[in-house]
Amino acid sequence: MLGNLFKKREINPIKHLSFESYLKTFVDIDSEPPKESITVKQKLNQIFSNSFDFSERSFHLPNNRPVYICYFSALISQPQLEESVIKPLLHHFDHVTTSENLGSIITVTKYERVTDWNMAVQSVLDGNILVHIDQLDPVIVFLAEKLDRSPNDPTTEYQVYGAKFSFIEDSRKNVGVMRQFIKDPRLKSKGYDVGVVSNTQVAVLYLEQYCEPKVIQHLDQLIKSYKKEHLLTIGQLTKYISKHPNSIFPQATMSERPDLVAYSLIQGKVVIFLDNSTFCAITPVTLMDLLETSEDHFFLVRWNLLFIRILRISSLFIGTILPALYVALVAFQPELIPTTLTISVAQSRVQIPLPATAEAILMMFALDVLVEASIRLPSFVGQTIGIVGGLVIGTAAVEAGIVSHTMVIVIAFTAIALFTTPSWEFVSSWRIIRYLLVGVSTLLGLYGLTLAVGFLIVHLCKLDSFDKPYMYPLAPFDKYELKRFFLPLR
Amino acid sequence: MMQKRNVQFIILGFFVLFLTGCATDAREIDQRTMILGMGIDITEEEEFIVTLQVPVITPSDGGAISANEFETITGKGPSLWDAISNIEAYTPTVLFFGHLKAVVIGDTLARQGLEDVLDLLDRRAPLANQVYLAIIRSQNEVDEFLNQESRLISLPALYLERFFNADQKLSRSKEVRLFEFRRDTNMVGNAGTLPFAYSDVNIVIEDMALFHKGKLVGEFTGSQAGKSELLKERKLDNMNYTLEIELEGVEVTVSSRVGTTVDIDFEKTNPVKLTLDVSGKAEIVYLSEHDFQTSNEHLRKIEEKIEGKIKSDVEDVVKKAKDLNVEPWLIGHHIWATDYDYFKTLNWDETGWKESDITTTVEVEIEQTGQRGVLEKKKLGR
Incomplete structure (x- = not known):
């Protein structure tokens, strides 16, 4: 079934800019580092030249054996280096005969003998410490202490009941x-x-x-x-x-x-x-997965879940199709609007200089600009943008006779409806489709809208994610899975 | 392979773009003159007068929709189409018939014949065949009726629509849409009915005009209109009867509401023998003696009285139709469809209907006495 999984064309990085080619200018990356600590020090200094955070320490053991230690200062635990590596080395220097028996002297969980230059450089970059006792093999002591933080509340996926806990950067x-x-x-x-x-x-x-x-x-x-x-x-x-x-x-x-x-x-x-x-x-x-949140399973009453899921699906339809439907009905098929509503729409549009399409695109664009502007701003400025933008678009534009009341209602409802979808990425996709549908409606009316929605459904049915049909359980139809989506088993 | 697919896709794209009937139809709402009602009549000089009722679209003020004002525009022409075309010269934008709700036709034109009018209405595609038809009584001119401002709803065309949509509980009139009228008049009886409307202070819709071969030949007034509907639809809800009746030596006024159905059978004799079996369920809505406790005997008496009234009404309307030799209830069509050879022997148009032998039976049962105040429960305990 998964036999037809796709292949990716490999993109090779530019050769002379690769990590290996850079190292090769200083050392033979596959060879073992020499046993003389002074040579290792010189090479590493060349490799990490112009890096002020690259720290090293050289000292002599009481038996006059030189020791070289290097690391990136911000990435390691310095007290542990002192307690677990330097102190034991100074106290038990006479037991240091091979790099293998180093383990019985230094008190760290993990250390490894360096086999090649590539490993040495990579390990130091990972925040570990290179310890080289002269005439022995250099070793890597794993004492990286990465910068991290404790988990916080989720900042983008808000929920009412869900756990107040989100991932960190590690x-x-x-x-x-x-x-x-x-x-x-x-x-x-x-x-x-x-x-x-x-x-x-x-x-x-x-x-x-x-x-x-x-x-x-x-x-x-x-x-x-x-x-x-x-x-x-x-x-x-x-x-x-x-x-x-x-x-x-x-x-x-x-x-x-x-x-x-x-x-x-x-x-x-x-x-x-x-x-x-x-x-x-x-x-x-699948498409249905993108309409789910983990919180959905918190509901004690299964009918609440059913209602929420129906609400999200219908909001998705409304949020995508409503402006296009409005344009098609107003410009092409006004006979399909109830008479009294037609009179109201005509009254609201009577002094608007723009055609319905231009009005719709103008409003949708203004709304997307507002959303984009308020996302990256600090919350206090974001709120101001929301209020100013809302007032300008909602009231001033209508009073100035640029857009009609009905269009404001249509666009506002459209925007709010689409934001019921939990996945932001998914919302952005449908936002683009909304523009396309308005475009098609402008050219071909309801006929075009039907055609475009048809194409969209065909595309969705064709799409898959790792061979899992995107429209599952609607296409291929699986009534039990569909039932489980709307009414999960108790 | 890829190139072939691309070519196919481009060809498909061209079809999609050019096989579109509506691309040239794009016209915003505010570029259309919306017509809600149309009135048609004929002058003594055989000229058609067409009156169109158009809502005046004024900008809405701060979201609240202003009251619907309207204008009527009248045009004349030697043919109906010429009259409509002349009106186009008076309007700033294109005439849009998509929201036409009602077509009212003058009494004079109705008596001369509706065939020309109906043909035009039926042929024009933008005109929905769901429009309501009504005949304006001779006391009003058609444009005068369309100009009438009701205190309840300002646009008469919308008034007609709401009146019929609301399914009025008074069975004095019945909505007839264009396609229904066309259908009925195409049946073997060549007859149909349309509601009458007129305006004095208010708009009034009652009684039915009877058409034969496209011409207005008579009318069913008052309860006749209701009975006509009963015979046509084989069913009629909410007929109201107020009767005087003597119960236990007291003169009592009883108001009742009756829902009836009718079963029409025929025997293959010549002339045809028809049986109209009317059965109904009644509800007492008013009794002049408020404290009067109705018994089964009383109910039987009331039932008998209602049955008698219904019977006489039905016979009255049948007699009227026979006198005019018009049969608008599709009874002839029923016989035609059931046994065509037998139907041919009847000479329905000339004598078949007129000479038919009709027996009416009526059976009414009172289902609800409305005596909610009467306490039938006995008190328990102390």
Whole structure:
């Protein structure tokens, strides 16, 4: 079934800009570092030249053996370095004979012998410490203390009942959070370092036996084939792993809520965490998944859930089609509007200089500008923008005779209706479709609108996310799954 | 392969764009003169007069919709279409018939024949065949009726629409839409009915005009209109009867509301023998003796009285139709459809209907006495 999963064309990074080629100008990356600590020090100083945060310490053991230690100061725990590495070395210097027996002297959880230059440089960049006792092999002491913070309330996915807890920027800790939600050995995690320059840690989390093995296998291949210089956001990765990157609909969703992720894992989905991102990606998704929130399962009364889901679906239709329908009816088929409403609409439009289409596009554009402007502003300025924009658009534009009352009602209702959809990415997709539908209605009226909605449905039916049909359970039709969507079992 | 698909897609795109009938129809609401009502009559010089009722669209003030004002525009022409075309010269924007609610036709024109009018109304595509038809009584000119401002609803065309949509409980008139009238007059009886309307202080809609072969030949007034509807639809709700009746030596006035159905059967004799079995369920809505406790015997008496009244009414309306030799209730059509060979022997148009032998039976049962005040429960305990 998953045989026809897609292949990605590999994009190789520009050769002379790669990490390896940079290192090669100083050292032979595959060779072992020399045993003389002074040489290692010189090489590392060349590699990390012009980096003021690159710290090193050189000292002699009481038996006069030189020791060289280097690290990035902001990424390690300095007190631990002192207590666990330097102090034991100074006290038990006479036991230091090989790099293997170093473990019985220094009191750290994990250390490793350096096998090549690549590993040495990479480990230091990861926030670990390179310790080199002269004439012994250099070792990496894993004492990285990354900058992180404690989990906060979710800032974008507000809920009434849901857990007041969101992910942080550390993918490993985020995986740990998920282990608190699902205490099962079948919860598997795979780690990757992706991006030739950024070397970002990526974690793929899934529940074995729940998740389709081929999806994991394919995802594994895809992530391994990611050869770009950097991977800084989750969006870059989801775009890369999407089968239809040119489609207007997202084939993965993002979340910062552990409860939603736990629910998705149980549904057999795969979750991708990325370092430095508070959002994780969930895939494969269907259209119905994008209308769900984890909070939906908090309802004590199942009919509440039914009502909310019907509300969201109908709002999606209204939010997408209403302006186009208005334009089609006013400009092409006014006989389909009830007579008294036609008179009201005609009265509100009588002194408006713009045709209904221009009015609709103007209002929709103004609204989107407002939304875009208020998103990135601090909340106090954002509110001001909302009030000023609302007043200007709602009242002043009508009083100035630029837009009609009815159009304000249509656009305001449209905007509010679409925001009932939980996924912001999904809302943005439908927002674009709204413009297209208005365009088609302007040219071809209701006929065009019907045609465009038909095309849209065909596209949605054709779309899939990791071979899972996007319209499931509507197409292919599965009445039991559909029933479970609206009325989950008690 | 890819190129072939692209070509197919482009060709499909062209079809989509050019196979559109409505692209040239794009016209905003404010560029259309919305017509709600149309009046048609004929002058003594055989010229058609067409009156159009158009709402005056004024800008709404601060969201509140101002009261509907309207204008009537009248045009004349040797043909109906010429008259309508002449009106186009008087309006700033294109005439838009999409919201036409009612067509009222003058008494003079109705007596001369409606065939020309109906043909035009039926042929014009923008005109919905759901429009209501009404005949204006001779006491009013058609444009005078369309100019009448009701104190209840300002636009007479909307008044007609609301009146019929509300399914008025008085069975004195019945809505007839254009397609219904066309259908009825195309049946073997060639007959149909249309409601009468006129205005004095208010707009009044009552009684039915009887048409035969497109011409107004008679009318059913008052309860005749109701009975005509009963025979046409085989069912009639809410007929009102107020009767004087003697119960236990007291003169009592009883008002009742009766819902009736009729079952029409025929026997294949010549002339045809028709049986009209009317059965009804009645409800007493008023009794002049408020404290009077109705018994089964009383109810039987009231039932008998109502039955008698209904019977005489039905016979009255049938007699009227027979006198005019018009049968608008599709009885002839029923026979025609059931047994065509037998129907041919009847000579329905000339003598078949006129000489038919009709027996009417009526059975009414009072279902509700409305005695909510009477306490039938016995007190329990102390």
